[in-house]
Amino acid sequence: MKIQVDMDLCESHGQCVFAAPAIFSFDDDDILVHAETADESLRDAVEKAAAACPVRAIRVHAATGDAAA
Amino acid sequence: MSSRFDEHGILVVGASLAGLRACAALRKHGYDGRLTVIGEEPHLPYDRPPLSKEFLAGETGGADLSLPVAGLGITWQLGRRATRLHLAARTVEVGDGTRFPFDGLVIATGSTARLWPAAPAGVHTLRGLDDARSLRAALLRRDGRLLVIGAGFVGSEVAATARGAGIEVTVVDPAPQPLHRAVGEAAGEFVAALHRQAGVDLRTSTKVVSLEGVGKLTGARLSDGTEVPATAAVVALGSAPATGWLAGSGLDITAGVRCDRHARVLRRDGTPAPGVVAAGDVTRWPHPWADAPGVTLGHWSHAAEQAETAARSLLFPAAPARYCPVPSFWSDQYDVKFRSVGLPALADSADVREYDLGARRLDVAYFRQGRLIGALTGNRVARIAAYRAQLAADLEGR
Ligand SMILES: Cc1cc2nc3c(=O)[nH]c(=O)nc-3n(C[C@H](O)[C@H](O)[C@H](O)COP(=O)(O)OP(=O)(O)OC[C@H]3O[C@@H](n4cnc5c(N)ncnc54)[C@H](O)[C@@H]3O)c2cc1C
Ligand code: SF4
Numbered sequence: 504m505k506i507q508v509d510m511d512l513c514e515s516h517g518q519c520v521f522a523a524p525a526i527f528s529f530d531d532d533d534i535l536v537h538a539e540t541a542d543e544s545l546r547d548a549v550e551k552a553a554a555a556c557p558v559r560a561i562r563v564h565a566a567t568g569d570a571a572a
Numbered sequence: 573m574s575s576r577f578d579e580h581g582i583l584v585v586g587a588s589l590a591g592l593r594a595c596a597a598l599r600k601h602g603y604d605g606r607l608t609v610i611g612e613e614p615h616l617p618y619d620r621p622p623l624s625k626e627f628l629a630g631e632t633g634g635a636d637l638s639l640p641v642a643g644l645g646i647t648w649q650l651g652r653r654a655t656r657l658h659l660a661a662r663t664v665e666v667g668d669g670t671r672f673p674f675d676g677l678v679i680a681t682g683s684t685a686r687l688w689p690a691a692p693a694g695v696h697t698l699r700g701l702d703d704a705r706s707l708r709a710a711l712l713r714r715d716g717r718l719l720v721i722g723a724g725f726v727g728s729e730v731a732a733t734a735r736g737a738g739i740e741v742t743v744v745d746p747a748p749q750p751l752h753r754a755v756g757e758a759a760g761e762f763v764a765a766l767h768r769q770a771g772v773d774l775r776t777s778t779k780v781v782s783l784e785g786v787g788k789l790t791g792a793r794l795s796d797g798t799e800v801p802a803t804a805a806v807v808a809l810g811s812a813p814a815t816g817w818l819a820g821s822g823l824d825i826t827a828g829v830r831c832d833r834h835a836r837v838l839r840r841d842g843t844p845a846p847g848v849v850a851a852g853d854v855t856r857w858p859h860p861w862a863d864a865p866g867v868t869l870g871h872w873s874h875a876a877e878q879a880e881t882a883a884r885s886l887l888f889p890a891a892p893a894r895y896c897p898v899p900s901f902w903s904d905q906y907d908v909k910f911r912s913v914g915l916p917a918l919a920d921s922a923d924v925r926e927y928d929l930g931a932r933r934l935d936v937a938y939f940r941q942g943r944l945i946g947a948l949t950g951n952r953v954a955r956i957a958a959y960r961a962q963l964a965a966d967l968e969g970r
Contacts (some may be wrong), residue, residue, distance in 0.1 A: 514902075514904075514909070515903055515909060515911075515953045516911070516953075517667045517900075517911055517953050517956050517957060518873060518900070520956075521898075521900070521957065521960050524957065524961075527619075528954075528957070529954035529957070530952055530954065531954060533909075533951065533952065533953045533954050553877065554876070555873065555877075557619075557621065557872055557873070557902075
């Protein structure tokens, strides 16, 4: 699956980091960094992260196709 | 699925974050029956946090606040205020006497801002979109002086937003520092310094005794004998769970709708009311860190997360989910992003690890009986994840 974060929307709330620490983290300047792809086994955690984001900045795509979340 | 809901379906009272997230979770977990949402406001669900920040500053239009409702198959009953719950008959009555029958009920009526009795015109509260619109209109006139009564999160954010728009602001609070009860002395002092540096006239350890003005606000009299001029005021004295409509229902509504750790609603005898769950600001529920009868949280993430638990407990009563979160909230004031995890309000001591007004950075760890119970950072969100992990580990051991 592919993970996209709209960095114009992201306000560093950190909810995604709590939900899926393997995918999302902060650098020393409080800027979000994240993996752009992830194994399907992490889908549940990534979807939780997307749902937890207060500004809905996270999009999850199937590896090949359209937005799924 | 599940024939238990086949006759009347599931009814949600409260058309905001918790109610909507409950609906989304019900659908996600396979509920495909009737879903009706009753909401007092005429609006579809929207996000409240921007109301004291970007929206109030005039930066965002109303549309940007809306929460996603598409594809959930909800029958909306908006502009209708629930006035009674008849638990035995399994109906909810609204203002005009119409009764909505239900098989399953989600209570998500949030909380209501405390009001100032007999306030003259020009005195606002800030809870909903309509409140924010009228306050914004008053601020956009930019010709007056704003009085903020109460320096909690909403009061402090409003003061920051108004200062950002160049408006003269006076903030009055009976505590020695802003946010004192929620985050303690050091963090409170940090916020006080932010206000003062921004030119806010901050009056702490002081109460507003009376609001002056015949018909229209002109100023306020304070407990230290002084008077402050004001053309508009915001009453930000906190909020109370919106449980009025549940009086006489047999549910336990002392200081919020009392729930168990599965978000099931308890009756006055302490047993769960069958098929009734609740979520969000309206609830009081047990948390391992808190003494009985538990905590009430006015945080965005709490509303979103507890709603998920409530939906699952309603659909799968034999295997109800457990709600045991590390609470978290944020607050944006001036150029500082405050982020918090845990329950700092319950701490008995605090360790200030960074306090740098110049760099606008703050890092405070909170303890109860020597154990970490929460943390607050300002412009240091990268540190919050570690605190949260430690708190999550503590909860797992309980
Ligand atoms: C100005 C403001 C700023 C905030 N900023 C932040 C922030 O920065 N960070 C953060 O974590 N949290 C913040 N919050 C808190 C967050 O918005 C709330 O925790 C969240 O909205 C709670 O959701 P809820 O659905 O439980 O309740 P609410 O959002 O209060 O929704 C309850 C709904 O039920 C309706 N209702 C009430 N009684 C009845 C009735 N009898 N019949 C029918 N409908 C009824 C109400 O009209 C309302 O629409 C802020 C809140 C406000 C007001
Ligand atoms: S939860 Fe959303 S806003 Fe917060 S850091 Fe993640 S993407 Fe950014």
